[in-house]
Amino acid sequence: MKKRSVKPPREQPREQRFAYDGLDRVIHERARLGMLTSLIAHPKGLPFGDLKRLCGLTDGNLSRHLQVLQTAKVVDISKRLEGNRPQTLCRITALGRKRYVDYLAVLEQVILDAAAAVETPPAGKRSRSFAQL
């Protein structure tokens, strides 16, 4: 049987080593990551206004992202009376908490991969090869 190519075999990089598929897009978006981190730190929920201030978002932006999170069932939104004023309360759901924790594990892997690379001395002074990565 004839060989199709005369190109010498070259070591292939480990497939999808840096794909990070577990970085859940619903959570990974910057504003939503801040919102969910804020909500996970406040398990009893946060009023709309507090969440807005904590995340430095406008009313419109916060509403838009809350809708995405509510549709994905990771956040629950309810109305209640605080004194005589209606208040919108935002809470992370049990599903949201689970997805967030899973997401966090992948984020930690990114940090580990990155830190290992960043701490490596510049090319030329390295004794270790990255070819196996």
Place this chain on the structure above:
Amino acid sequence: MKKRSVKPPREQPREQRFAYDGLDRVIHERARLGMLTSLIAHPKGLPFGDLKRLCGLTDGNLSRHLQVLQTAKVVDISKRLEGNRPQTLCRITALGRKRYVDYLAVLEQVILDAAAAVETPPAGKRSRSFAQL
């Protein structure tokens, strides 16, 4: 002087505690985060095909994201001959490395904030209040 509001003062959450403005959008996008982590681990650069496999991307997706990174001057793209075949080499720039390291510091803060919240026992059993967050 008259007080404008009779509403009792309520402790305000620390402004923008969870805003994470340092999460550079050029880097934070999932595919680009994988690409840059891969490139920072390979300071001599990676051929287009290797980067594609490492990040689990299609030709089209990789090209599109490389263009964003090149426009932002965080990645440098050059052509060279490998044997007799032209090869596209992708490398992170010094600016890219700096921005990536800055980004990483914010990402670590997200992890710290999140881990602190996730490890907290459920509401009701907590001795610590999150009100100061």
